[in-house]
Amino acid sequence: MNSLFVRVYIIFSILISLAFISLYVFVSYTLQQTLNEEIEWSLRTSWQSIASLIQEDGGFQYDEEVFSIFRKGSGNYLLVKQGNRVAEIQPDEYVLDFPQRYGFYTFEWKGRLIAGFIKSYEGYTIGVYRDVSEKRSYKNTLLKKFTLGWFLLLILFLLLSYVLWFLSLRNIRKLAKSIEISTPEELKPINIKLPSEFMPLLNSYNKLIERLNVYIQNQRLFLYHLSHQLKTPLSIIRTAVDLAFRQNRKKEELLNLLLNIRASVEKALKITEKMLFLYRLESKSHQTNLENFNLKLLIEEVLDELLPLIDKKNLTVDVKLDDVILEADKELVYSILINLVENAVKYSPIGGKIEITTNKGCLYISDNGPGIQEEDMEKVFEPFYRGSNVLSQEGSGLGLSISRAIAQLFGWKILLENKRNGGLLVKVCFSA
Structure with a gap:
């Protein structure tokens, strides 16, 4: 089952069904408890009416009005005993067949549900009973209607939710279609x-x-x-x-x-x-090969390689470097340095000066060449792009692109800045 919609819908249906079952159990239990409390209260009232007929001398006084509720066919029954002697039975002797337990209880008798309440008073044991089959039938009918109504509501809710979810996913299918027809x-x-x-x-x-x-x-x-x-x-x-x-x-x-x-x-x-x-x-x-190396020694290697170009243009190179230890790919860092220093040599005028210094974790390469036009500052890092003021110089326009790509590989930054008195300052920071 790979459909997320189907899985979510099944889980949702199960949860809703469990909620319905829980609600049904709660309503059924609450209805039964309410019905039992009502019957018990009614039986206690009848019991108190019978108990009030017991005289102070221990005799039992008959009262027509009180006993009228136990007439035959009323569904009410009475059993009064003094010790083992039966003092009163209403309306028939089959009351003697009823189970006798103290307190409130219910029992089945000849297919009928009977509720009883028995308690002793002044030497008498008084038991009142009532046929509550109709109340049970009423409760069951009410539960059936409740169940049917909620079941139909559940089905309707699940159908509506399915339709609504299906419609809500219509836009997802539209999104998929839009992606499908997209072309490079x-x-x-x-x-x-x-x-x-x-x-x-x-x-x-x-x-x-x-x-x-x-x-x-x-x-x-x-x-x-x-x-x-x-x-x-x-x-x-x-x-x-x-x-x-x-x-x-x-x-x-x-x-x-x-x-x-x-x-x-x-x-x-x-x-x-x-x-x-x-x-x-x-x-x-x-593939990078990380190792620890001294930046100062690596720059000396770069200057040794570019020495013929430096001597050809009679350039002065002023180097003031601290002992900076880097952890990086030495060959890649060499590529950065050879590109940046070679640019400084290439664009410096004959007899010019190049300064290479370090300060606070950054390397500075300064020349007194033509610099870079402000509108070209970011563009010169694009492959094959060359500044509009240096097109006469030979070059591929890849050096700065490669240098920045290497710097980004290690989380470094390369910044360019025109100097006030002419020339370009390149700043390489070895920390983000």
Whole structure:
């Protein structure tokens, strides 16, 4: 039974039925108790009337008015005994066949229900009885009507509840239909009225759609920029191959063409490798190898690798680092540092200065290059996007995207800020 509706409806029906049975038992018990109290009170009253006929000298005085209630056919019976001697019987001697117990009690006699009350007074044992079969029949008839009425009401209630629940789930089926006809090309939030219990499901779905739309849009931009970046090296390769196939090419010309092809292939490979690396980071499929290492030593490795570029532009690099121990994937952190420091070197003017410092758990990389236009501050972290003021510089536009993806993997932050006197300040904070 996989239907939630059927399971809930069955449980609801069982609970309602149990409530009905409990109500029936309670009403039946209460009605019986009320009836018994009424009969007992009536018998006590009759008993007191008989007891009042006993004289002070112990004699028993007959009273026509009192004894008239015990006439034959009235359904009332009387037995008065003094010791073992019968003092009075009304209306027939078969009263002697009635069971005799002190207090109030009921018993069956010849298919009739008889209620009796016996108590001693002034040496006499007085027992009054009454045929209560009609009252029992009345009680049973009342219970039958009550049972029939409540049973019909229960059936009606269950039918109505089924219909109402079925109608309330109609919107769920409408929601399922809307989801079914959705396509990746057109994912829109769904706006339909649902019961409040199902609104969290609809809201979660709409939020998922919003995230999917952003993801799909980013993928489209990603592929667009990728194709644009690969277009140039592939065009160069095709042109070089076409030229190589022409006749009368000198050896030196063929060598230059091959070098151009090789350079273009390397550029395309770098772009592809960076793209795949970024994809693994964003999809959380990259395996990280956590270890403890000194940030200062890792930055020294980065500067050693970039030393030829630094010397070529005659840059001054001022390094003031504390001994910061990080627990992370050393190779990934190296990728962040090489991207950020290489950008500082690339965009710094000849003879410029780069400062690398640490303070309060953050790394600062400062240059005196052109900085970033304010409208490009967030966009430069998008894949293949490059600032409008640095388009003349060679680059793929993937460095900052990869750096931020790695930082987010460890819960770090990368912030960019233009300096007042020119240049860019990059801030990497190693705590959230």
